[in-house]
Amino acid sequence: MRSTPGTQAELATRATSDELVAELRAADVVVIGAPMYNFSIATGLRSWFDHVLRAGETFRYTEAGPQGLLEGKYVIVVESRGGLYSEGPAQAVDFQEPYLRHLLGFIGLRDVTFVRAERIGFGPEARAEAIAAATAALRDAAAPALARAA
Numbered sequence: 001m002r003s004t005p006g007t008q009a010e011l012a013t014r015a016t017s018d019e020l021v022a023e024l025r026a027a028d029v030v031v032i033g034a035p036m037y038n039f040s041i042a043t044g045l046r047s048w049f050d051h052v053l054r055a056g057e058t059f060r061y062t063e064a065g066p067q068g069l070l071e072g073k074y075v076i077v078v079e080s081r082g083g084l085y086s087e088g089p090a091q092a093v094d095f096q097e098p099y100l101r102h103l104l105g106f107i108g109l110r111d112v113t114f115v116r117a118e119r120i121g122f123g124p125e126a127r128a129e130a131i132a133a134a135t136a137a138l139r140d141a142a143a144p145a146l147a148r149a150a
């Protein structure tokens with residue numbers, strides 16, 4: 001909802017958006033959990049982006065093109081997927097990671113580490129392996145965030 005809110009429902013939606021934008025602005029580190037749903041992101045996460053991508057608040061249009069207004073944040077995105085998309089034939093249908101990278105970059109969040117738990121749907125062994133690998137990768141990804149907090 002990008003125009004001036006008028007109805008109760010619109011005012012409530014704007015209040016939610018204001019709250020989410022304020023929360024994001026205040027964060028030094030942003031951690032996003034992103035399961036792959038139908039080759040892209042889940043509806044709830046998409047809705048969060050709908051609330052925080054706001055012209056004049058988190059990005060603006062300039063003569064040189066759109067400019068992100070959030071700076072100096074570190075983002076960790078944990079992606080879980082039933083299948084394998086980081087290599088092999090399904091790479092072409094990964095509309096999750098490039099989409100997330102673009103959405104985040106659009107509001108100025110370019111320092112992003114993606115942690116992937118893949119082949120979650122390939123049976124208990126593959127699932128356990130995926131979670132162990134992602135946990136180790138998450139530890140590495142968290143190191144810069146922990147260093148900032150120290």
Ligand SMILES: Cc1cc2nc3c(=O)[nH]c(=O)nc-3n(C[C@H](O)[C@H](O)[C@H](O)COP(=O)(O)O)c2cc1C
Binds near residue numbers: 036038039121
């Ligand atoms: C509605 C729905 C759509 C999904 N679509 C995909 C998909 O397109 N590709 C994929 O690899 N996994 C897909 N999955 C599997 C999820 O990515 C996987 O369940 C998710 O990473 C979370 O893991 P969990 O179910 O073990 O919590 C889908 C799951 C659901 C519920």
